[in-house]
Amino acid sequence: MDQVLFEQLLVFFKTLADENRLKLIGMLAEREYSVEELATRLKVREPTVSHHLARLKELGLVKMRREGNNHYYQLEASSLHRLSKDVLSLEKIAAPEPEQATDLWEQKILKDYLQEGKLTKIPSTRKKREVILRWLVEQLAWEKRYPEKEINAFLLQYHWDSATLRREFIMTGLMQRDQGLYWRI
Template identity: 45%
Template sequence: MGQEELKRMLDFFKGLADENRLKMLGLLANQEYSVDELATLLNLKPPTVSHHLTKLKALELVEMQAEGNTHFYHLNISTLSAVNKLLLTQERMASLVDDIEGNEWEKRVIRDLFDGARLKTVPTNTKKRAVVLKWFASQFEYGVRYQEAEVNEIIKRHHPDWAFWRRELVGARLLAREKGVYWRIPEEGSKS
């Protein structure tokens, strides 16, 4: 989940993190009410109700309709549905920790398999090998063309079997090769 989506989700839940606002939404889900009617039903002062309604309007959860000098509020069902589809899915909730779980696990794999900048052993586990390949790919800059000898030299700094890792990097589509020249391929979703 991106920072903007995370901020939107946090704003949404902060806006709902009030008992009176939740009660207002419950009432407005059934019918329209004026500020005075909501104040009476919730045993609040009208300015307090107006304050809460302003927060709910900012989230686009309620809409207002004027009839003369009286403003009537109702639940905005389309926003509620959109929020449900955008934020409150199992996939979205799981994506809250994608970066945390992935990064921490990858860091641990690197710590376990490397002694400083030297790879101690070639992992047989496919997921761990993918982490090592990603790490090797990070040793190459985007937009730079490398001669094969340069690629070999960079890999040799970290493991003696440079030919194996060079082939693996190309096979994993982390490096591209054409006529003895190599370059780093941007990862999906990367802006590089």
């Protein structure tokens, strides 16, 4: 999620994180109200209602109409729809920043499972295990074919269960095996 979208979401949710503002939106969705009517229904003072309405107006969620000395407010439904479409779309909220989110997550996994260059345990979840396996296989040369004994010696530097790690390399498609030789793919 980019910083601009994050700031928009922050302002949006901070503004709506007030019980009275949410009630105001609900009431204004029904019909148009004056500040006096809203204050009476909410059982708060008019300046408090005016403050809340000003905050909602900043977001474009309410619009005001003057009639003499009275101000009448109603919900700006099109703005609410636009905000929900533009700011709250799942694609925008869930979209990680390219590579950075993945890199940070993978770094956390490596930090959690590696201690002094040794694997503390083999992760039980597939995604975490694949991060560890990719990191391990990256320590090996590309075009070299390793005998099983050499792969075992390499893996024992990181964890006692070399057989499981060796099998996982094959099962995840990170390495191939033929006639006792292993190589990266």
